[in-house]
Amino acid sequence: MYNTRTCLAAVIAATGLAAALPTQAANWLMLQGTEPAGAAERARVWGFIQPEFQYTEGTKLEAGPFSGQDAIFNTIGPDRDASSQFNIRRARIGLRGQGFPLDSNTNYFFLVEAGNNGITKPGGGLGSLKLTDASVTFNHFDAARVRVGQFKTPGSEEGLKAIHVFDYVNFTSVTDGVLLERYIDADGSAPNDPNGPNGPVGAFRDIGIQLFQTFRRDDWEHSYAVMVGNGNGLARSDNNNEKDIYLYLSTEKIFGGKGARRQGWKGFVWYQEGDRTLTLAQGTDSTADDVEQDFERKRWGVGTTYLNGKYRAAAEYIVADGMIRNGSDGGAVVGALANNGLSRASLNVLPEDEADGWYLDFGYKIRPNIELDVRYDRFNRATDTDPAERRFDTLTLGAQYFFNKKTRFIFNYEFREAEAPNLPSSHPANQILDGMDDRISAQILAIF
């Protein structure tokens, strides 16, 4: 038996499939939304810090109206001023527990963000402390727990999992492109409006109410979640009367362990639907002609995660219909002035287009404190409009070194490619995308 394992491990290693171990197969609904009944502290302070360094070669745009200027995909967020930088990616502190001594069936979760990212500095704007999570869960009923407030929405594994056990520095292209939502006022078609974000990135969170529960039978665990939320991002009120719906189902064979590193094999499906309101310019010189219009935003996905001993695997397929973020004009940094001085690069969205993507992720722990990772992801953007369609492929090689259970070092090298598959290779769009650099990132994660 051990020989078989050794041989297979050797084959996998020989094919270059070295990877990591941490998370996967955990029940995020329960880990983030509940506390052990009667056993949790009244208030437990916790948080984490992520200092990091990211680097690209900083290749400039090679064609189009912004030729010679910075390419947005070769700059580092949130400011997009440099192609290499040190940054405090995240710095979060919070409280969680059963803060109501009269009722151990009620718990809370509170977390704020002080790092430098799209939550605190959307579009490179002014920084500020932001509330990311503030929820109360009522555990009084067997059939359904009730969670109310601002928290992660039930959905994609990459978004739902706790970020402090995320195995990579950056999200996959498809998750970043269609799930990590940027809230904007218009579609970006107005020539002199940068159309930058009007608030923090969604961070896979919403404000609303969720019913959820987990049912355990022997080694199997089945979970569901149904949520209704504003669909308008973090720490602010709604901007329309339409509410977002979130649905989630998962089933998991549990091998052992507990918490965020529980061993098991999980399958899951999820669906999200809501409306987004955009102000569309009807004329070129008068805002009086602008009209507000609602567009449907749908997302769904299916996936699996697996963690058993030294081995880890995950795969997910994600589909998006409506509100497809479509990059920036000419690939320039948002707000950049075109070379002819007549327009500024804006953040664009295709309100009625489609997209899809998938990722495969493997991990292998070569020693108790070292794991190696490999991930491949594909993002097909704007698949309903041939000239606008873009394809992004990223192969990420990673390594993690665990100083201890709560402190680790993550190193990633991303081989990045992009193309406009329906346009000739000589087209400016493909000349621009040919300039997409690989990206190197190194990050320390310290949980307290």
Add this chain to the structure above:
Amino acid sequence: MISKLPWHLRLWAALLLGLLSTGALAAGNPDKPFAEKHVVLQISDPDPFKQTLVLNVAGNLIKHYGPDKVDVEIVAFGPGLRLLLAENDNSDRIDNLVNSAQVRFSACENTLAKYTQNLGHEPALNAHATHVSAGVVRIIDLIDQGYTLIKP
């Protein structure tokens, strides 16, 4: 059908299947993939000194081999189940062994049923205790998996 899939998708699917197959063959505690020693400790004695002793032995094993290199499970049945009652004086030590070295604790359901019958209610167990249908059967199963039985 499969031949129509892109080559890289086929490659990754094959690797995924390989990983899953490999994992399915894995033996022992998946929480301890690097463990070289697998030990089951039996506690079936009512003597509080024996309760302390079995925890000491677990601690000494971890100290000697290191938390990643040894996989320890303590199985409590009969009068020994008292070690895993929620109000047992050793609960802090149990917390420490679980959190620092992922030692597992198994509680015999047959014994628990007897306690419940005698007390008129089910006693509260330590939150780290995992229910097993019969302590002695659990020990036999672990021995079959290659564990070494020690009864301090």
